[in-house]
Amino acid sequence: MAIFKQKKKGAFEGSGLVIFDDVPQAIHAEKVLKKAGYQVKLVAPPPALRKGCDLSVEINLVEQMGIKRLFSDQSLPYMEITPLREKTSGLLDIVSITDFGDAIMVKAGNMKISFDKSTGVILNTSGGGCPDIPYLHAELIDKRLPEAPRPKDIGFTLCALMADRAFEECLNIREGIE
């Protein structure tokens, strides 16, 4: 009777879960996310990911940064956002630095930000593949680091999250230079 296990064609298939302490929180969060235009659905978390209540919200994991910001703006409580695949590694926290002489490039995950050592002006952003990355590129370049918008404030995706980690490291390095 495998036919009953087949997914409905066209149904949403995310790769992340939002875990909550209790069922009303999950139901309310689902409504808020749908109202904001996110594609989500209420699901029971798999046993290995069951930390709070028996209900969670399945999301497109790529969109987690925008979703976290929405929860924060609306003071919505949640326990955590986690990949649906149980064996997935944690978020990358490795940052590497390349010194080009006049400029420094900081790489976090798949994202890179380069800035001028003497002026602190962002020269370029590269890497990534989500739709907010060309937008961040346009918003960040030619601005001085302290005045540039943070990727975490204007981006929505995991690529933007990695860009923000690179941005933070750029700020730290720049403070050290000044």
Add this chain to the structure above:
Amino acid sequence: MILIAGTLPIKDLPIITGKVEKNGADLIVEGNRFPCTQGTAALISAALATTSYLGTSPPYAVLAGDTGRGEGSSEIYRYLMENLPGTSPDVLVMHYILPDMVKMRSICEKADLCSKKPVMVADAASMYAAKAAGIVHRFDVFTPDAAELGFLADPEATHPAYIAHHLFEAENGHVPNLIETAYRQKSSPNLLLVKGQLDYIVREGKILETIGEPNVPSLEAIGGTGDTITGILAALLDAELEPHEAAVIAAKTNRMAGQFAEASPATKISQIIEHFPAVFAEYLCTWSGVCYIDYVK
């Protein structure tokens, strides 16, 4: 005909479709003007520079504004699901589109309905979606950088931000191992062009060629240098070059244009692309072994 599908960082831009034209430094599709910046615009611009030199048809673009919330991406998926079989491109390039596993599977099913199945190329988030959805085998070419190759090699990751740490740390010294792992796990299409300090051209898991010259380290810092490689590659595939030859020429062209531009981390991608005609004029005949273009001209 090449069909390039991707988003532009322009809020509220509705879906636009049509042949790409160039006017000054800008690109024009269906009367809409936009600059050549990192992302799908850079890919289109590189493809157009290549088709213009070759004298082949300009790319056909399916574009929509999207700054990360996915509205434009949804429009692109919808358009392709409705129109792909009727359009039947020779080469289909999927690019900066918010990953949606269900919709990406539908696009691949529609591609099968084309009069002739297009050569399927994915880069950026479309590559993430294909891998996460487990349909890598439906694509012919991926163009990852080393970090994205680590993502392909990680069976659990659905985005490069979640790569296992040991795979990410291995990216610089162990690209061949990552290539082998990705292929073994069926996360690699027939052809891979791995972009990096060394570019790797890989077919069916075997490294055919590496390209390291000219070495222009600043290219890594310049937003759009990966996009341009994919754009050149798509145009050369449309000109019916063998995929691995197209990949080699794309990688060499990008590097040489970087050298011509005397690239620094402050260089903009449009400044690299403007050197493509000069690179083609000087090297394409030698690299391709075909001087027919010069003969015709």
